[in-house]
Amino acid sequence: MITIDGRHLALADIVAVADGASVGLAAEAIARMSASQESAVATASRRPVYGRSTGVGANKTVTLADVEGADTHGLKLLRSHAVDAGRTLDRRTVRAMMAVRLSQLAAGGSGISPVIAEALAGMINADVVPEIREFGGIGTADLPALAGTALTMLGERQPLGAGAAPSLLEAWPTADALPFISSSALTIAQAVLAHHALGRLLENAMTVAGLSFIAMDGNPEALSPAVAAAADSAAVTTAADTLRTLVEGIGTPARIQDPYCLRTLPQIFGSQLEEHDALGRLLERLVVAGNENPLVVGVPADGTNDVAHHGLFQMTNLARRMDVLNLAVGAACATHLRRIDLLCDPAYTGLHPFLAEDGSGQSGVMMLEYVAAAAVGRIRANAQPASLQTVVLSLGAEEDASFASLAAAQLLSTARALETVTAVELVCAVRALRLQGREPKELRSARLKNLLDAGFSLPAGMEDRDLRGDVEEAVLLVRASYQAGPAGNFDRLR
Known part of the structure; x- marks a missing residue:
C-alpha cells in the first residue's frame, strides 16, 4: 500500500498505483485537510472566494448567495465542466491521475472536505476508473477529467469497463466542487508515466548503443577520462564514464576518428539524461504542490484564515520542461538512425550489406x-514546442494557456516511438554480433552482457523473412532492466 501524506510522494509510487497498488491516507493528511476546510469556510464568510462564493471563469463576478439554487451550483459546475472528447485514456493513466490528485488534496491547500479525499482513495482501491478522454485540458487545469471523475464518484457516469456506476458519495457540496477540479493532475500523471518510461528506455538505448559500438569496433578514446573531465556538463561526464565502462576491453579500434553517431555518444545521452532528471525534480514538487486556486493559506488555530488567488495552475514550467526533453530526444534521433545505417554497411561491420545472410542480393534488415x-x-x-501555443477563452477572462497537456501527450508518444527506434537498433546490433561470431562472455560489462544474452533470444535465422516479430520481441527487451552486476556508474541511471 502507498501512503499518501501530502508532503512527499515518490514518482515510482505513482507508477505503482497506476499498475494496481492500493493507497491509504495518512492521519496527518486528513487533519491538514480538515484545518484547511475550516479556514476556507471562515474566509468565505468575510470576503469573496473564487468558486466557493462566486461563479468561475467569466462568471467570477456572480455572487452565489444572490443566485437561486446556490446549494446545487457545485453539482451544476461538475456536470457542465465534465465534457471531453476523443480517444478514451487507458486505466493506467487514469489511476495515476487519481493518485496525483489525492496527493495534492492531502497537501491541504484546497479547503476541500476530507470526505471527498477519502472517497477518492476508496475509488482507487476499488479500482473504479472514470472514463476520461484525451481532449479537454489545455494546461490550465484538467477540469473535464476531474469533473468527470467527480460524476463517476456520484454514480452519474459509468466507469471504464462493464458494470453499473457505483455511488461513492451521496452529494457534492458547492464549496467542494471547484477545489476538486482545480488541478492539472491528469497532465502531471501523464508526465510522470512518460518520465518513468523514458528513464528505463534511455538507460537501455545507451546499452544498445554500446552493442553497436562494439559491432563497429568503435574507438573508446572518445569516452576516455580526460574527455569526460573536459565535458561541458556533469551529465555528459557521467554518460562518458558509463559508456567507457560498458565497452571497455573490446579490442583494437577500427578508426582514428569514428562517425559522430559513435564519437558523440556522451553528448547524445548526457543531454537527454540531464533533461530527464530536471523534469523528474519538477514533477516531485508538483505532485505535492499547493497549486490550488484559490490557495488556502490561513491557520484556523490563530485566526489568520485567508486564501490567495493566483495563476500557479498554469503549468508553464512543466510544459517547457517536457518540450525540452522532447527536443533532446528528437535531436538525438539523427545519430540513432545513423548507427542503424552503419550497421548495414559492410565498411563498418565487415559483413554483407544490410546484414544479409550472403551476398546474393538479399535485403536482410533493409526495411528496418x-x-x-x-x-x-x-x-x-513531437519536438515542436507545445509551450509556444496559446489561446483566449471564457469571454477573455483567460487569455493564455500553457498547453502542458499537449506536451505530456507528445512526451508519451515520443516514449512509444523511441521504443521502436531502440528495438530496431537492438535487432541490427545483435544480428551483426551474431554474424561476427561474438559471444556475451567476451564482454566485461555485466549490463552489456545481460542485454546481449537477452538479445540472443531473438530469432537467429538470417534468411530474408518477415521481421515484425523480431521488432515486437525487441520492444519487450528494451523495456526490461539489465542492471545486475557491479554498481558504480550504473546506479546513476536507475
Missing part, C-alpha cells in the same frame, strides 16, 4: 531502417 525512420518522424514532430 524505414521502420526506424518512420518512428523518428513521429519523435521529431
